[in-house]
Amino acid sequence: MRIAVLGTGVVGRTIATKLVQLGHDVTVGSRSQLNPAADAWKFPGGRSAAFDTFAGAAAAGDLIFNCTNGAATLTALDMAGPRNFDGKVLVDVANPLDFSTGSLRLIYCNGDSLGERIQAALPDTKVVKALNTVTAPVMVDAGRVPGDHVLPICGNDEEAKQAVRDLVACFGWDQRRIVDLGDITAARAQEAHLFMWLALADALDTYEFNFGLAVRSK
């Protein structure tokens, strides 16, 4: 599949590397096509991704991962050219984190979310919020964490959610691990999970964890 990965931070590099390993035709987009971080990036096995601007990458992908910094996502998507997303699936992995006060805040929160902002900015795009609730190495390899932990996803388009389910199955997230939280307003829950996620990471002294579900039988 022709896949664009927007963002060259840890999340973008981790996802792009995995997609290349899986044999996809990957274009990585960043603010500038001449990106020293991207140039220094070593892909395993001799294969590589193409590198382009946000706009070039978005145009090249049939499915697009948003791995930009959540604080800069809306600007990055605007730079990428909204038309380049029309009719496509956008997997929003970003969290709108703000540590400027010394503790975690979310830029959009409490009745708002980045996922919804993206969907509003790109009304002809099928936005699916996914993978934002785990650390990057676990995103692309669910088996790094033992047990029946789960991946919440949400979005307005059922076919788009199915496409994302199929794709993340190759990251180890088989269908029974995926919890569909409904439409894109559930991005509020997935992003607000960062408060609990970070508190648990501190308590557990690791980022390599996830939550599972225990449910009473009816």
Add this chain to the structure above:
Amino acid sequence: MRIAVLGTGVVGRTIATKLVQLGHDVTVGSRSQLNPAADAWKFPGGRSAAFDTFAGAAAAGDLIFNCTNGAATLTALDMAGPRNFDGKVLVDVANPLDFSTGSLRLIYCNGDSLGERIQAALPDTKVVKALNTVTAPVMVDAGRVPGDHVLPICGNDEEAKQAVRDLVACFGWDQRRIVDLGDITAARAQEAHLFMWLALADALDTYEFNFGLAVRSK
């Protein structure tokens, strides 16, 4: 133990009933001592709680559960008389929920929490946030939900947290299930969990669930 339960909603009734069953000397506090809801309340086994005003109950308890509506908690604690809490452990079970817009919002959120507001209002009280992350029947009976699900707690005072651990052990929350998230600022995480909790409740079509932890070994 002499325990006060402030609030006569589902959470207060559930916790007070369980504490009476466990043999504690329970005083339930409400806005008015003449409370039709409380009068109609049937305790199992012929034992009962005493009923009093918020102030009378707080004065009678050595340990106090805040089970008031989170939107009204600070007013209720003021009515109860801050002096009645001095030196005591206050277990804050409340969530500052606001459904006035039709979807969930939190009155204190994103760098703030009810738990912190209570601690600030009652500086000589040892506030422990606990049990707010599960539905009432599960609060007092962890075994209603199968599996190794967990209970986050937080607070500034280690002895107070240990007292709460000991008490909730009698609700089925044995020590390995309890995750200490640190000081009372982690109430931000425990309260913001309500966004994910409610989304999961919708997806699972039940309130009788909880989350467990899956952690990669180091």
